[in-house]
Amino acid sequence: MEPVRRKALVDAALRVIGDHGSLAVTMSDIARQAGVSPALAHHYFGSKEQLLIETIRSLLRQLRHDAVAALKAARTPRERLSAVIRVSFNADQFAPETIAAWLAFYAEAQRSEETRRFLVIYARRLRSNLLADLKALLPADAAERIAEGAAAMIDGLYIRQSLKSAPIGIEASIALTEDYVNALLAAASPSAQGRRNDHIEHPKDK
Numbered sequence: 001m002e003p004v005r006r007k008a009l010v011d012a013a014l015r016v017i018g019d020h021g022s023l024a025v026t027m028s029d030i031a032r033q034a035g036v037s038p039a040l041a042h043h044y045f046g047s048k049e050q051l052l053i054e055t056i057r058s059l060l061r062q063l064r065h066d067a068v069a070a071l072k073a074a075r076t077p078r079e080r081l082s083a084v085i086r087v088s089f090n091a092d093q094f095a096p097e098t099i100a101a102w103l104a105f106y107a108e109a110q111r112s113e114e115t116r117r118f119l120v121i122y123a124r125r126l127r128s129n130l131l132a133d134l135k136a137l138l139p140a141d142a143a144e145r146i147a148e149g150a151a152a153m154i155d156g157l158y159i160r161q162s163l164k165s166a167p168i169g170i171e172a173s174i175a176l177t178e179d180y181v182n183a184l185l186a187a188a189s190p191s192a193q194g195r196r197n198d199h200i201e202h203p204k205d206k
Helices: 002-020 027-034 039-046 048-073 078-088 096-108 113-134 140-161 171-188 188-198
Strands: none
Touching: 002 027, 002 039, 002 048, 002 096, 027 039, 027 048, 039 048, 048 078, 048 096, 048 113, 078 113, 078 140, 078 171, 096 113, 096 140, 113 140, 140 171
């Protein structure tokens, strides 16, 4: 029963934070959403801060689980890149309360070292997943540049989704990121490099 109640409290925390759009919620708010007493919530987590940290951990675990499953199903480095991109925009991650919670945690990271540490883990994991397969397709320097750009684009599109007046859907976000990666892959390919070199006028040709 304890794991079930702990998960119910984490899920409730995510919903309440999403509804409020900030971490300015109380343990009573979360307990009420979960259908338990504040005393029981304190019993399982000790404090609101510990419950919020567990909520971040839960988001990261789910994202990692989804990424591992998607990467296992992909057969080539390019398919694995697409898998990482699609997982970043899957329906669970794009739920309004999940987006609001992530943004609230980013704001909290300016004050909380522990929250910042978890978000750094997320950023490093995303970059590592992108970079691993880009390095199988390109030289290291080009792979690094594209990985940084793709990660920034994923995060930027995710933030744009929070603007309810101008949201960008899942498929549109995936397509934009894929277009960016495809364009840079084509530009960095050996054949593209060769074509650029052919257009360079060497002194001996003059």
